Amino acid sequence: MKYLVVYDITNDRLRARVAEKLKDYGLRRIQYSAFLGELIPRRLRSLVQDLRKILGPRPEERERKVIHVFPVPSSLRGIIVIGDEWKEEEGRVEVF
Numbered sequence: 791m792k793y794l795v796v797y798d799i800t801n802d803r804l805r806a807r808v809a810e811k812l813k814d815y816g817l818r819r820i821q822y823s824a825f826l827g828e829l830i831p832r833r834l835r836s837l838v839q840d841l842r843k844i845l846g847p848r849p850e851e852r853e854r855k856v857i858h859v860f861p862v863p864s865s866l867r868g869i870i871v872i873g874d875e876w877k878e879e880e881g882r883v884e885v886f
Contacts, residue, residue, distance in 0.1 A: 792862040793817075793834065795825045799845075799855045807844050808857065811837070820875075826862070834859075 795812055799805040809819070815837050817827030829837065838859065845855050 791829065791864065793827065793829050794860040794862050795857065796821075796860070797823050797855075797857040799823075799857075800853050801855065804844065804855060808841060811840055811844060 795817060797805070797808055799808060805823075809825075812825040812827075813819070815827070815829065815833060817825035817829075820826050841857055845857070
């Protein structure tokens, strides 16, 4: 199943670690803080555990660190992109 992962993390180091972990699991960046990709249930559970470890304990008063993981229904026929797609260093990100 496809999943959309979005996050709001104020700590630069944590945010970078989350992004790298999502890439490690094969998800593709579609916005600065949004990734999309296919995960089987076992990989999803493993990713959630890894992300919980990265975030650690509750945030400080002025710190934000939250990650949302949304399943994307397979019945979704297409994604409409308005404007420029996200570009990584190695090239354009495919929209599917």
